Amino acid sequence: MVKKINACVFISGKGTNLATLVKSSRKNNFPLKIELVISNKKDAPGLKISKRNSIRFKYFSSKKMRIFEKKCLIELKKREIKFICLAGFMRILSKDFIKNFSHKIINIHPSLLPKYKGTNTHARVLRNKDRFSGCTVHYVTPKLDSGKIIKQKKVLIEKNENEDSLKKKILKVEHAIYPKSIIKIFK
Numbered sequence: 001m002v003k004k005i006n007a008c009v010f011i012s013g014k015g016t017n018l019a020t021l022v023k024s025s026r027k028n029n030f031p032l033k034i035e036l037v038i039s040n041k042k043d044a045p046g047l048k049i050s051k052r053n054s055i056r057f058k059y060f061s062s063k064k065m066r067i068f069e070k071k072c073l074i075e076l077k078k079r080e081i082k083f084i085c086l087a088g089f090m091r092i093l094s095k096d097f098i099k100n101f102s103h104k105i106i107n108i109h110p111s112l113l114p115k116y117k118g119t120n121t122h123a124r125v126l127r128n129k130d131r132f133s134g135c136t137v138h139y140v141t142p143k144l145d146s147g148k149i150i151k152q153k154k155v156l157i158e159k160n161e162n163e164d165s166l167k168k169k170i171l172k173v174e175h176a177i178y179p180k181s182i183i184k185i186f187k
């Protein structure tokens with residue numbers, strides 16, 4: 001059994017990646033214990049996943065990012081969090097915040113980075129008539145979606161693909177590579 005490191009997952013929405021990480025964290029060989037979930041959306045459906053799994057969760061408004069980050073840092077320190085996974089967290093963390101967790105914050109992004117940084121990835125991929133898309137797990141740096149890539153997985157875009165079908169297809173792959181990326185980091 002590996003000695004688990006306390007981790008926090010940051011979310012803004014559904015939290016399907018959070019659910020996968022929670023499930024993985026129950027396994028003996030998974031390096032993280034999900035000790036805390038932070039949402040910047042009060043009604044993020046993902047918060048129900050933390051409740052259901054008896055994981056401590058916090059909501060902090062991100063209207064003012066400086067205040068949001070300050071509150072997060074206090075909580076992260078209190079819970080002895082040493083690693084952060086962003087999972088559908090829709091705000092950009094500041095350089096000063098990231099400095100506190102250098103090389104200890106990762107994110108999952110629904111495109112083959114460095115292509116399609118930012119939002120609306122699926123629409124842009126389809127508009128450009130790309131043959132492939134996919135997802136990427138990467139380290140978080142102050143530059144949006146630009147940190148070192150940990151893992152990436154391709155999916156083929158079908159002829160009749162639409163935004164919704166592509167999103168679903170990629171999300172399924174995300175759920176497979178996010179836990180694998182974490183195992184890879186701690187190997």
Ligand code: GRF
Nearest residue numbers: 014015016017088108109110
């Ligand atoms: C995922 O597609 C992730 O790559 C992106 O936001 C989505 C979050 O989905 N950053 P969920 O909240 O984990 O279901």
